[in-house]
Amino acid sequence: xxxxxxxxxxxxxxxxxxxxxxxxxxxxxxxxxxxxxxxxxxxxxxxxxxxxxxxxxxxxxxxxxxxxxxxxxxxxxxxxxxxxxxxxxxxxxxxxxxxxxxxxxxxxxxxxxxxxxxxxxxxxxxxxxxxxxxxxxxxxxxxxxxxxxxxxxxxxxxxxxxxxxxxxxxxxxxxxxxxxxxxxxxxxxxxxxxxxxxxxxxxxxxxxxxxxxxxxxxxxxxxxxxxxxxxxxxxxxxxxxxxxxxxxxxxxxxxxxxxxxxxxxxxxxxxxxxxxxxxxxxxxxxxxxxxxxxxxxxxxxxxxxxxxxxxxxxxxxxxxxxxxxxxxxx
Amino acid sequence: xxxxxxxxxxxxxxxxxxxxxxxxxxxxxxxxxxxxxxxxxxxxxxxxxxxxxxxxxxxxxxxxxxxxxxxxxxxxxxxxxxxxxxxxxxxxxxxxxxxxxxxxxxxxxxxxxxxxxxxxxxxxxxxxxxxxxxxxxxxxxxxxxxxxxxxxxxxxxxxxxxxxxxxxxxxxxxxxxxxxxxxxxxxxxxxxxxxxxxxxxxxxxxxxxxxxxxxxxxxxxxxxxxxxxxxxxxxxxxxxxxxxxxxxxxxxxxxxxxxxxxxxxxxxxxxxxxxxxxxxxxxxxxxxxxxxxxxxxxxxxxxxxxxxxxxxxxxxxxxxxxxxxxxxxx
Numbered sequence: 214x215x216x217x218x219x220x221x222x223x224x225x226x227x228x229x230x231x232x233x234x235x236x237x238x239x240x241x242x243x244x245x246x247x248x249x250x251x252x253x254x255x256x257x258x259x260x261x262x263x264x265x266x267x268x269x270x271x272x273x274x275x276x277x278x279x280x281x282x283x284x285x286x287x288x289x290x291x292x293x294x295x296x297x298x299x300x301x302x303x304x305x306x307x308x309x310x311x312x313x314x315x316x317x318x319x320x321x322x323x324x325x326x327x328x329x330x331x332x333x334x335x336x337x338x339x340x341x342x343x344x345x346x347x348x349x350x351x352x353x354x355x356x357x358x359x360x361x362x363x364x365x366x367x368x369x370x371x372x373x374x375x376x377x378x379x380x381x382x383x384x385x386x387x388x389x390x391x392x393x394x395x396x397x398x399x400x401x402x403x404x405x406x407x408x409x410x411x412x413x414x415x416x417x418x419x420x421x422x423x424x425x426x427x428x429x430x431x432x433x434x435x436x437x438x439x440x441x442x443x444x445x446x447x448x449x450x451x452x453x454x455x456x457x458x459x460x461x462x463x464x465x466x467x468x469x470x471x472x473x474x475x476x477x478x479x480x481x482x483x484x485x486x487x488x489x490x491x492x493x494x495x496x497x498x499x500x501x502x503x504x505x506x507x508x509x510x511x512x513x514x515x516x517x518x519x520x521x522x523x524x525x526x527x528x529x530x531x532x533x534x535x536x537x538x539x540x541x542x543x
Numbered sequence: 544x545x546x547x548x549x550x551x552x553x554x555x556x557x558x559x560x561x562x563x564x565x566x567x568x569x570x571x572x573x574x575x576x577x578x579x580x581x582x583x584x585x586x587x588x589x590x591x592x593x594x595x596x597x598x599x600x601x602x603x604x605x606x607x608x609x610x611x612x613x614x615x616x617x618x619x620x621x622x623x624x625x626x627x628x629x630x631x632x633x634x635x636x637x638x639x640x641x642x643x644x645x646x647x648x649x650x651x652x653x654x655x656x657x658x659x660x661x662x663x664x665x666x667x668x669x670x671x672x673x674x675x676x677x678x679x680x681x682x683x684x685x686x687x688x689x690x691x692x693x694x695x696x697x698x699x700x701x702x703x704x705x706x707x708x709x710x711x712x713x714x715x716x717x718x719x720x721x722x723x724x725x726x727x728x729x730x731x732x733x734x735x736x737x738x739x740x741x742x743x744x745x746x747x748x749x750x751x752x753x754x755x756x757x758x759x760x761x762x763x764x765x766x767x768x769x770x771x772x773x774x775x776x777x778x779x780x781x782x783x784x785x786x787x788x789x790x791x792x793x794x795x796x797x798x799x800x801x802x803x804x805x806x807x808x809x810x811x812x813x814x815x816x817x818x819x820x821x822x823x824x825x826x827x828x829x830x831x832x833x834x835x836x837x838x839x840x841x842x843x844x845x846x847x848x849x850x851x852x853x854x855x856x857x858x859x860x861x862x863x864x865x866x867x868x869x870x871x872x873x
Binding site: 242245246247248249250251252253258259260261262263264265266267269270271292293295296298304306307308337338339340342343344345346347349351353355363365366367431432443447 | 572575576577578579580581582583588589590591592593594595596597599600601622623625626628634636637638667668669670672673674675676677679681683685693695696697761762773777
């Protein structure tokens, strides 16, 4: 790419790579008008969330640009999923190092385009700047929920079952593998963990259907124990979970068996982007019917109790001591 | 500040400095719920805009944190002003270098708090991360307009007068002075230009009242000539402006007289954050009455003509050759 050190570079990037992503959004005015209009459908409310990812902090500098785009978008869609929201639109702020290439930008935009098609979401605005530092990307996602239908962190009740979607711990293993750690995994299992690290699967269909069933919910970004702790804090309750009941992939089970990972590491690794939610025992049959229609599994891993904090117990009921509570970015 | 290199630093920063800024926003849930709800008042539409500023690119690393906060917020409010929108809420993404101090954060939050009070706007969400690079700040502002009341870049008509609020060129002089250039200014005049660089004055009252009068409008961020060019391009028209009619501050006139600045530099310097707008001749009396109620001056600097591009003319009608068209960040 010819980057001429002039501001027109910004306009060219926007026109070539980003404006086409807004072509399906008439209220974004082709990204030429500094603002976009947000319209609300009858009976719905708008929900907004934002996340920033920094090269070398939240993703690896040599991650494929397509998956960087997908991770950027999907970590925000995961926040919407955890609130029961349907994604509608997004804004994106990109600070590009000067050595970014045309190829990188094209693949990055391609990842966004693919996910726009998959999730029915469209770019409506943003800003593009240069930076002397690492690639820094912020994305602000807008979704909607039925009026009064927002799923909150608070609301979990003593006696509720604690449920989690998908598997826990894969993404943390993927990151460790990408950093060169030997985890005793086959190529296929290792590739699975890398994909889980790079391409979160926001649980949107499940999140939408949890309305009226889950008392509280959020997504796992900092690690299962840390994020469950956030739910407990907001809800003024405690939680106990059973390590042996936490759903693990074949890759995680293999790494455990090989002595390359501990259960504590898996429960506190970040980037799972699964949903944690609290459901009363009486609603478990209904939950089962919902889950079966969502192409994702859900597993009960413990229960909400009186008190504070999260206790992780083994099969004998003894509390495991964890070396850390959540993944450390900061 | 004790920064322990752990992710909890993020939560502490949010709890101590940012959550109080959201205390007036019940739908932000104290910034603890990953999302905020956006409500729309009857008869209004939501407008959203976002900008990123990077230390060393869009502001100076040693700019006072209070004014960094104010510039971050106000460049976005200026976008809302140019669209005729009333600011309501904002989200903020902060990537902080590890050496950021408690004092810096407190002053930064203080600048936001002051501007929240001044502009009736409230923090509703965001994200805080670490970065190995320069301080990088994105802000997404949400405002509202009467339904169908959005002022656009397009719509300027041949024969319209071209108007600009305030003075042009001060901020560019302020930046040059901060970088150590000798501009022949008294301390008082130099301080005025620095303030204009650091603390934009979004022309919100004027922008709101331009509805139904201005055919098109935008704010000057890249420089008068470049941004007027954007309006012309969107409107499929050309423009001619008269250099001697462009409103200049005492500081700019002094720098011109001292041979330390050229009119071309003033017309192409960025960061003015004044409004440019196009008004039919028949509406000038009405415009005059509006401006007199807005505590800001507005000056007619030229007219919309057939064709393309922006011609800057001297008193004899000859076109000035400009060394550049806009300010170069990228």
